Amino acid sequence: MNDRLFEDTRYDPGLPERRAVTVGAVGSSNPIELANLGISWRDEGVFDRAEQIFRDLIERFPDLVYGWQELGVLCRKMGREEDALALFRHACMVDPGDFLSRRYYATQLLRLGHGDDAKSAIVHPPWTDPDTQSAAMIFSQLIDFVIDHPQTSMNGLVQLFEQDERFLNAHSVAAQIQTALDEARPFSLIRLGDGEGAWLSVNDHDEARFAGLYEANRREILRVWFGSDDLYNDPAFIELAGQFVRILEHTSIIGLPYGDRMNNEYGVFSIRGIPSIANIFRALTVETAPNLMVHYCENDVHLKLHLEGHLQTLLKGTYKIGVISCHADLGWRLMEHYGARVVSQIIVPEEKSFQQVKGISGMSLPHYPIPFYRTIERLRRSAGEAQLWLVAAGFLGKFYCDAIRGAGSVALDIGSVADGWCGRVTRPTLSQIGRYTLGSPA
Amino acid sequence: MNSSPDKGQALLDALAGNGPIMTPVALVVAHQDDEAIAAAGTLVRFRALTLIHLTDGATSPSAPFSQPGFSNRDEYAQTRARELDRALQACLAVPQRQICYQLPDQTVGEAIGTLTKRLAADLLAVDAVITHPYEGGHMDHDAAARAVALACALLARATGRAPARLEFAGYHRIGNDVRTGEFWPDPACPAVKITLSPSARRRREAAFECFTSQRDNLRYFSTLGESFRIAPDYDFTQAPPTRS
Incomplete structure (x- = not known):
């Protein structure tokens, strides 16, 4: 191609x-x-x-x-x-x-x-x-x-979510996290972007009608995540990706792309952006909207949770913290800077497209399959060691969040905030890196 | 102090068995070949291994360099790194993470302050750490033992938990003799000696053969077994044990 x-x-x-x-x-x-x-x-x-x-x-x-x-x-x-x-x-x-x-x-x-x-x-x-x-x-x-799926009808769909009383601002998201921690209740916050959207399946008819478009986007996303699209023909990965929508049914709060993002994608007629963002809302309408327990928020809520001080409040508390990211020094930085009680840290390989920016995790294997399944196994065994897990591990990190919630703890998909805390500018949103970076261990 | 003796004993029990070791474990060694001395026959069983080398194996650029067969320290360090890669392949070890802190040989003790913090950051991700004993064999080995102990203590203070601290048998001197593959005795910390199976022995031999630059040293080490124990609570303000 x-x-x-x-x-x-x-x-x-x-x-x-x-x-x-x-x-x-x-x-x-x-x-x-x-x-x-x-x-x-x-x-x-x-x-x-x-x-x-x-x-x-x-x-x-x-x-x-x-x-x-x-x-x-x-x-x-x-x-x-x-x-x-x-x-x-x-x-x-x-x-x-x-x-x-x-x-x-x-x-x-x-x-x-x-x-x-x-x-x-x-x-x-x-x-x-x-x-x-x-x-x-x-x-x-x-x-x-x-x-x-014209832009006007997709905008209408976005508004359905944004105007729903279950759509929360960052302050309310923080309050829900705090409540879950205080009540020792299983909880997960998972954010969705175009990568996740590319892998969300709406129904079989839709898959058949747009097979070529979806395949091109999924292959492109795989190259971003893993450096190659070999997994596109891997039955185990395909099955895993197919389960993603099931995870969302149990998620406490789902972070959604904001409406302007949809307009941007339609405005530039983006091959990846239009179907990937639109399908998030199409899939969720079917899968999660009827579940009144699921809440929603904007998918940049992780940045707001940091910038508005909510994450700091949680980290300065007495909760036992677990972290999953490609940054070996993340746990230490949180301990040094916030006095966080980091009791567990799991290091995973970085996304291949960000390897130069993020540095070397010291892990030569791609994130999937071996490190992924080992991490899932470890979380099933011992996720309960920490009350609050901060997860920055891309698409596969959403599965970690689900495993943590399944083990009874609280999981937050903090994404690029972890990069920011470690001083790595991996997104335009982190261009003012000084607002994020925490001290280095050495 | 060794704050997780139960986890340590569980790892010793697992080492004494034959199965895969799923526990996240760090092996912290000073030089490229120390990991082979430690556990070349056993490494294949570690499924969540973080392998940390503190030095690149070559003396400081500011120190006189005199390694026969090599023109400069970088060439020597690169050779040791290549030998390590081959040795890990030869003994079928697949570390989940592999890091080198790139300190010069014989300088671990000088870097103990920053080293302790960096180690603490890396050891957050494991349940147990295996390193050198404090035995007076090599200054970097003793410094590694101290840095790991300090890092674990730091973690225990900061988080209320720390990885179990174990050690592998290296070498020490008794008078003019070099004693390999044995610990200084400590009744409180009995050693578990693993008699390697024929295939494990072959892996250990194959790994040793890859370190051609270290052949003169490695010939003193047996390939029949590997020994581990829970690390004693050393008093690092005192010199390591000596026996004349």
């Missing part, structure tokens, strides 16, 4: 370097330099200068797609939807074999309510390269998905 076919336009880590290169590119005879300069202005919001550069690009290089594509993106950004459609259509005519032009064109058709034309635009060109054929199939399934 050629991942470049699915490049997400939201993130552009090369932009600063590109800006440096393109300074003074006006008048350049290099179309790429000109396009990049225009993109820089567009991203800065200086639309008139960007338009001027893109029109210059089209005039000088009318047989290249770049000017048509980028001016189309600019028009769309400015709300000139019909202009954008015409420009993308022209880009397709300039180079009928350019998949990105087709993708822009199809997306624009869909935005304007022409779903069938959108599908036709992406499916029918004579794609000969297998990677592009596959990409076209996946994109056409995304179009089907958006036709079946």
